[in-house]
Amino acid sequence: MKQDMIVILDLGSVGNSQLARDIRALGVYSEIHPHDISAAEIKALPNVKGIILNGGPNRTVDGKLVCVSEEIFDLPVPVASMNVPDAPCPEISPEGLREFVFSKCGCAANWNMENFISDQVEALRARIGGRKVLLALSGGVDSSVVAALLVKAIGDALVCVHVNHGLLRKGESEQVVRVFKDELNANLVYVDAVDRFLDKLAGVSDPEKKRKIIGAEFIRVFEDEARKLNDIEFLAQGTIYPDIVESGTKTAKIVKSHHNVGGLPDDLKFELVEPLKFLFKDEVRACGKALGLPDEMVFRQPFPGPGLGVRCLGAITRDRLEAVRESDAILREEFAAAGLAGSVWQYFTIVPDFKSVGVRDNARSFEWPVIIRAVNTVDAMTASVARIEWPLMEKITARIISEVKGVNRVCFDLTPKPTGTIEWE
Ligand code: XMP
Numbered sequence: 073m074k075q076d077m078i079v080i081l082d083l084g085s086v087g088n089s090q091l092a093r094d095i096r097a098l099g100v101y102s103e104i105h106p107h108d109i110s111a112a113e114i115k116a117l118p119n120v121k122g123i124i125l126n127g128g129p130n131r132t133v134d135g136k137l138v139c140v141s142e143e144i145f146d147l148p149v150p151v152a153s154m155n156v157p158d159a160p161c162p163e164i165s166p167e168g169l170r171e172f173v174f175s176k177c178g179c180a181a182n183w184n185m186e187n188f189i190s191d192q193v194e195a196l197r198a199r200i201g202g203r204k205v206l207l208a209l210s211g212g213v214d215s216s217v218v219a220a221l222l223v224k225a226i227g228d229a230l231v232c233v234h235v236n237h238g239l240l241r242k243g244e245s246e247q248v249v250r251v252f253k254d255e256l257n258a259n260l261v262y263v264d265a266v267d268r269f270l271d272k273l274a275g276v277s278d279p280e281k282k283r284k285i286i287g288a289e290f291i292r293v294f295e296d297e298a299r300k301l302n303d304i305e306f307l308a309q310g311t312i313y314p315d316i317v318e319s320g321t322k323t324a325k326i327v328k329s330h331h332n333v334g335g336l337p338d339d340l341k342f343e344l345v346e347p348l349k350f351l352f353k354d355e356v357r358a359c360g361k362a363l364g365l366p367d368e369m370v371f372r373q374p375f376p377g378p379g380l381g382v383r384c385l386g387a388i389t390r391d392r393l394e395a396v397r398e399s400d401a402i403l404r405e406e407f408a409a410a411g412l413a414g415s416v417w418q419y420f421t422i423v424p425d426f427k428s429v430g431v432r433d434n435a436r437s438f439e440w441p442v443i444i445r446a447v448n449t450v451d452a453m454t455a456s457v458a459r460i461e462w463p464l465m466e467k468i469t470a471r472i473i474s475e476v477k478g479v480n481r482v483c484f485d486l487t488p489k490p491t492g493t494i495e496w497e
Contacts, residue, residue, distance in 0.1 A: 073118040074187040075101040076179040085128030099181025111143035122177030129157035185362040207308040214310030220363040238266035239379030242401040277387040279497035286378040298488035307342035350450040382497040386425030399442045416458045419446035430480035439480035455489040
């Protein structure tokens with residue numbers, strides 16, 4: 073193992089992620105662990121060079137003030153605390169972090185993607201051996217990076233299943249096949265489930281029902297494929313650090329619970345492989361870049377699990393779904409050409425389930441509108457509307473009304489979140 077590590081023990085701080093990021097910014101790897109981890113468990117972690125107890129407002133559990141096990145202070149590495157006044161170790165301030173990490177703990181600044189990847193490859197090979205791993209490869213950033221990392225580590229022993237549910241953006245499924253099957257030689261099972269999903273969704277207009285159908289059907293398709301494969305022992309997931317940190321350690325408040333491929337039936341018993349579970353999103357992207365994945369895959373904007381299904385409002389029809397897909401492709405192309413792709417947080421189109429009157433070729437038309445949404449946000453909890461220059465909006469409008477079949481009108485959604493959510497359904 074190449075990287076030194078500082079362990080952060082969570083004593084109810086709300087700033088654990090920030091502290092981990094501050095240490096990583098110094099070039100030193102760090103992990104957050106719960107306050108009740110044992111000294112033996114810390115010893116079993118690779119290359120631990122120092123420990124920081126990170127205190128804060130959530131330090132009481134069931135009315136009792138929590139602290140760490142006494143034995144932790146006997147470990148042969150320096151221990152310091154932040155905001156834990158009663159701890160039997162020196163208290164350090166944020167300014168003292170560098171001094172603690174380098175002078176006191178003797179860490180080397182050896183946290184970088186090359187070392188992370190080589191450590192992970194080594195660890196994955198040791199754990200998995202020649203056994204088989206299954207991965208649901210959606211083509212999103214996290215699953216793509218997991219796939220690339222596992223292909224590097226275990227090659228053919230990784231079986232990727234890509235389910236095309238017909239609700240992906242233009243060219244997305246093709247890109248997954250091109251990058252993973254053709255370029256990286258991954259063992260990829262491509263499942264064309266478009267009809268299966270669209271048939272299930274036919275006539276369903278309630279947004280929550282649509283989401284539930286898409287989620288449940290995804291698991292069913294994935295499960296069907298998994299049953300056809302023999303000897304799978306592991307299931308890989310693109311869980312990343314915020315999923316774990318936000319789901320709450322024992323002292324941290326639960327922000328939201330996360331589900332990945334959760335809900336698989338009990339008779340499919342796999343051990344989980346989650347090689348990105350200690351990386352923040354920007355680090356996942358850097359990892360993907362270092363593994364040679366294309367920029368469009370690594371720097372893509374967030375995309376909801378139910379895909380275009382929640383942007384084709386009401387009961388999904390194939391023609392309106394095509395209108396969403398085509399208008400979205402035009403919007404992305406024009407934003408990229410205008411240099412906005414990396415600066416606007418999320419932008420997409422929506423097609424509602426009503427028509428409006430217009431004129432086309434000197435005759436009355438009765439067609440759908442396309443709604444453009446473009447927002448900026450830090451954490452997706454609140455969002456502001458991106459200010460897009462008129463000439464670009466006019467160009468996009470002109471292209472959509474001339475190139476997208478069945479559309480005669482383009483609108484721009486000016487609503488911040490709140491009151492509007494980012495998605496419409
Ligand atoms: P809302 O619409 O709630 O969206 O303001 C906030 C962010 O979450 C994305 N989103 C989803 N992401 N599965 C996901 O992985 C989902 O079901 C889902 N629904 C919304 C949305 O695109 C936005 O970035």
